[in-house]
Amino acid sequence: MDLTHRPRRLRQDRVRDLVSETTLEPTDFVAPVFVDATTDERIEIESMPGHERVPIDEAVDRVEEVLETGVEAVMLFGIPIAKDPEGTRAWADDGVVQEATRRIVAETDAYVITDVCLCEYTDHGHCGTLEEELRTDADDAHATCTVDNDATLESLEKIAVSHAAAGADMVAPSGMMDGMVGAIRGALDREGFENVPVMSYAAKYESAFYGPFRDAADGAPAFGDRRHYQMDPANAREAIREVALDVEEGADVLMVKPALPYLDVVSSLRREFDHPIAAYNVSGEYAMLHAAAEKGWLDVEETALESLLSIKRAGADLILTYFAEDVAARL
Numbered sequence: 001m002d003l004t005h006r007p008r009r010l011r012q013d014r015v016r017d018l019v020s021e022t023t024l025e026p027t028d029f030v031a032p033v034f035v036d037a038t039t040d041e042r043i044e045i046e047s048m049p050g051h052e053r054v055p056i057d058e059a060v061d062r063v064e065e066v067l068e069t070g071v072e073a074v075m076l077f078g079i080p081i082a083k084d085p086e087g088t089r090a091w092a093d094d095g096v097v098q099e100a101t102r103r104i105v106a107e108t109d110a111y112v113i114t115d116v117c118l119c120e121y122t123d124h125g126h127c128g129t130l131e132e133e134l135r136t137d138a139d140d141a142h143a144t145c146t147v148d149n150d151a152t153l154e155s156l157e158k159i160a161v162s163h164a165a166a167g168a169d170m171v172a173p174s175g176m177m178d179g180m181v182g183a184i185r186g187a188l189d190r191e192g193f194e195n196v197p198v199m200s201y202a203a204k205y206e207s208a209f210y211g212p213f214r215d216a217a218d219g220a221p222a223f224g225d226r227r228h229y230q231m232d233p234a235n236a237r238e239a240i241r242e243v244a245l246d247v248e249e250g251a252d253v254l255m256v257k258p259a260l261p262y263l264d265v266v267s268s269l270r271r272e273f274d275h276p277i278a279a280y281n282v283s284g285e286y287a288m289l290h291a292a293a294e295k296g297w298l299d300v301e302e303t304a305l306e307s308l309l310s311i312k313r314a315g316a317d318l319i320l321t322y323f324a325e326d327v328a329a330r331l
């Protein structure tokens with residue numbers, strides 16, 4: 001046989017690693033952590049095996065568990081003590097994320113990123129204040145549910161500032177309101193937090209893969225869905241336009257969410273922008289591998305590793321993932 005090209009030559013042991021194009025490090029990962037102001041003991045999240053909501057008193061312990069695996073960054077989500085139509089507990093000085101952040105920053109070396117959104121804090125579960133005519137009539141809201149963009153920006157500014165004041169290292173607005181990055185950047189700068197970066201959930205799709213998270217963080221919309229603010233899964237070009245706006249408004253890190261079903265978007269943003277690209281390997285992506293593994297149909301460790309490698313290969317610099325601790329411990 002006279003074959004000039006034999007790609008298998010480089011697939012032999014000992015040379016495979018020399019020519020591998022992509023590697024994963026524990027420092028690529030951000031581990032989501034759920035802090036729950038309504039409990040004084042840890043509560044397992046059924047649809048996300050291995051994850052728990054922890055009371056404020058255990059937030060530091062929980063973060064220390066993450067740090068032990070080599071992962072250095074956490075993303076904090078809060079379940080507040082009470083909810084109301086405006087989500088006012090989201091910017092309370094003694095709010096769940098503010099309190100947990102103060103303790104984590106004081107007692108650990110973790111890099112603390114906070115999710116800046118309202119859906120866990122509003123009683124209707126939407127990511128902001130509802131438009132006036134919908135506030136009273138749930139039937140009408142169900143049909144056309146729309147969040148009041150500009151009123152919500154004011155809330156997001158207050159949340160971001162309160163997180164930074166509590167010591168958050170980075171804030172991550174996830175509500176998909178127009179102008180949210182610019183509003184938050186301006187508010188942080190006015191309050192003296194010009195060194196706190198903004199990681200925008202820049203291309204966040206209206207995805208069914210968030211299901212388990214909504215159990216975990218108790219942030220499911222009470223009616224309607226999020227299609228009037230999160231992106232349509234059909235659109236890839238729109239992601240470039242949407243993300244370009246966040247860049248103009250001062251976003252430091254650009255996130256795509258979910259990750260696996262949107263790797264084309266990760267890849268095109270990687271080519272289009274010089275900013276660090278983050279990908280959020282969401283709750284449903286985690287839950288489905290665990291569910292299949294429970295049935296004995298997949299090996300969760302191998303498929304998790306391959307998933308994260310694929311996300312990195314597509315162009316992500318950092319990955320938010322519920323697999324962070326498990327995979328980091330194996331690397």
Ligand code: PBG
Pocket residue numbers: 115116117118119120174175209210211212213214219281282283284
């Ligand atoms: C909004 C937010 C959501 C997630 C992260 N931030 C929920 C949503 O948009 O409905 C989902 C994360 C996941 O599914 O893992 N605060």
